[in-house]
Amino acid sequence: MTQTTSSKWLEFLAGCRDEAPLQLGVVPFGMLYSIGALAAGMPAWLVQLSSALVFAGSAQLAIAQMLAASAGALPIALTAGLLNLRHVLYSASVADYVRHLPRRWRLLLAYLLTDEAYAVAILRYQRDDAARAAAGDDGGPPPRPNLRHWYFFGCGFTLWACWQLSTAAGLLFGARIPLEWDIDFAVPLTFLALLTLLIRESASQAAALAAAIGALLFAGLPHNLGLVAAILLGLVVGFTSAKGRRATP
Amino acid sequence: MSTARLILLLAAVGAITYLFRYSMIGIFANRNLPVWLRDLCRYIAPASFAALTASALFVQGGQVVAALDAPKPWAALVAVMVAWRTGNVFATIGVGMASLYLLKLVL
Known part of the structure; x- marks a missing residue:
């Protein structure tokens, strides 16, 4: 029992550790969202709440930009929805790996299925698959105990916490960051780093x-x-x- | 837009996003993905991040914007080389930002 409990935490912490470097790109992204949303006239408490409700950087940025341009609710919802359509693909991509989990786990991991968490978790799953294929395994159910969902949870949790904190940081300090620092450039750099790994x-x-x-x-x-x-x-x-x-x- | 309407809008977007994220996990909760879909799934991550990167670097407001004297694509190129050699996310973002600052001084 204690053995499994500590292995769960090890998996969770490994997920946190592997997700951590990506926060270099997530923090500016979250702060940019806050700055944009405030500028578009959104109340601060709602800016913070939206980061938990929507929890999708590019869609949130699009919402802020379109609000600033006084777009209507329907076009905004459509745009944000289409921007997030790729998450259907992510969902398909992890479906096989989370099927054996209890429903509450699947509901939780779906909430955490964002770009950066997905990328890190899927790398782990695919690496495991490749290692097992190399060892001549036929791809049946993985050996027990299978605690990789704790790794996924660690990735998702790290990103979630960082997203909420960086939204708050943007609300507090966003106005003081000079444009010349180009902090927005950290976002494509994060995607690039993930891409080369993939x-x-x-x-x-x-x-x-x-x-x-x-x-x-x-x-x-x-x-x-x-x-x-x-x-x-x-x-x-x-x-x-x-x-x-x-x-x- | 009134605050009440804005809350509704954000809740709706949040609900749609969550449904998207749960969709395939829910649909394939009790059966295996068809083989063709599982084969396609292998390319979802590379294709998504390539498309996200390309549009973040070269698309602005629905228009392709590319200039040889713009520092960002060149800084991104340096970052790619670091990413490819080291596989280190931290180093990639660090060197990429540093290259951007240097290139802005030069270009």
Whole structure:
């Protein structure tokens, strides 16, 4: 019993540790949101509350920008929804890994399924898969005790806590950060760092390249549909490139 | 927009976002993902982060903006090299920010 309890905490802490460096990009992101939302006329308490309610950086930034431009509620909700559509894909991607968990765990982990937490958790799951495949395992249920959901929880919790704190920090100090510091640049840098970790094999590289080109090609699509279209293009290219290589060994 | 309306809007966006995040976990709670979907899933992470990175770097308000004398893409390139060599997120963001500051002095 004590053995499993301490292993749970070790998994949780490992998740926190692996998620921590990404907070370099998350903190400016959260602060930028606060600055933007305040400027758009949102009351401070609601800015803070929205970070828990929505808990999605890019959608929150879009909401703040559109409020500032006095857009209507429906276009704002649509844009934010479409920006978050990629989370359906993340959900599919982790479904196999969380199926065995009790419902309350699945409900909790779904809430924490953000870009940065997803990326770190999925890297862990896929690395485990690769290690087991290399060991000649057929991909049946993983050996027990399986505590990887505690790792996922550690990633998600770290990000969640940091998102709430950085929202608060933005409310308190945001106005004092000079524009010349370009703290917004830390956001694409975080995505870049994650991306390079995720593309160690050629089909993933093809998927990433296609999605990046797609993001530019489809940039003009209305309602931020371009991002989703680009991701779908990347999926198809990655899939076919893996198929093609399997067909011609 | 009134505060009450704003609260409703944020709650609605939060609910939609949560439904998206739970959707596939819920649908595939008792059965396996079809093989084709599981194969596609392998590319979700790379494709998503590539698209997010490209649009963060080169898209502004629905328009592609790219200039050779803009410091950010070059700083991003330096960051990519650091990421590729070290695999270290901390170093990538640190060197990327430092490169941006240096390039802004030069360009």
